Amino acid sequence: MSDVALAPSVDARVPAPVGTATDAPAPPNQLISFAIGDDQYGVDIRAVREIKGWTAITPLPGQPEYVRGVLNLRGVIIPIVDLRCRFGQGLTSVTPLHIVIVVQIATKAVGLLADRVLDIVSLDGVEVKPVPKVAQSQRANFLCGLVTSDDAMIALIDLPSLLSLTHE
Numbered sequence: 001m002s003d004v005a006l007a008p009s010v011d012a013r014v015p016a017p018v019g020t021a022t023d024a025p026a027p028p029n030q031l032i033s034f035a036i037g038d039d040q041y042g043v044d045i046r047a048v049r050e051i052k053g054w055t056a057i058t059p060l061p062g063q064p065e066y067v068r069g070v071l072n073l074r075g076v077i078i079p080i081v082d083l084r085c086r087f088g089q090g091l092t093s094v095t096p097l098h099i100v101i102v103v104q105i106a107t108k109a110v111g112l113l114a115d116r117v118l119d120i121v122s123l124d125g126v127e128v129k130p131v132p133k134v135a136q137s138q139r140a141n142f143l144c145g146l147v148t149s150d151d152a153m154i155a156l157i158d159l160p161s162l163l164s165l166t167h168e
Contacts, residue, residue, distance in 0.1 A: 033118040033154050036084050042154045047103045051117055054098040071111055080111040081162060105159045121149050
């Protein structure tokens with residue numbers, strides 16, 4: 001799998017998802033893969049609004065620790081979720097090389113803080129395997145499947161569960 005080099009000021013724009021809230025979610029045809037440390041994760045490309053370099057955010061009091069603050073993106077206030085923290089691995093030490101993947105979760109735009117974007121992965125003919133439930137893991141609650149691409153395992157993030165308070 002090749003690394004996708006994105007300058008911090010580059011935005012990747014993707015069309016809005018098709019369908020209504022009453023449609024059953026279709027399996028993804030493509031996903032954006034990204035890294036958090038040495039782990040690879042992916043989200044359905046149809047949920048991605050843009051990918052942008054890290055910029056200063058405004059912290060908000062009284063939020064869960066994994067909500068790092070908010071970002072004003074062209075007049076829209078977007079909460080930024082630190083995925084490393086949400087998965088129980090501590091806060092990310094943010095640098096200008098980190099990226100924010102802006103995704104649409106139901107009616108909300110949310111920014112996902114990650115280390116770097118890796119690739120766009122096509123899932124044509126690739127089987128999405130279930131996440132094994134061997135032990136209770138906080139991270140497993142946010143995953144909806146696993147795929148193998150170029151000998152790398154990519155964990156698919158279940159975006160709606162990221163905002164659910166039941167996994168705390």
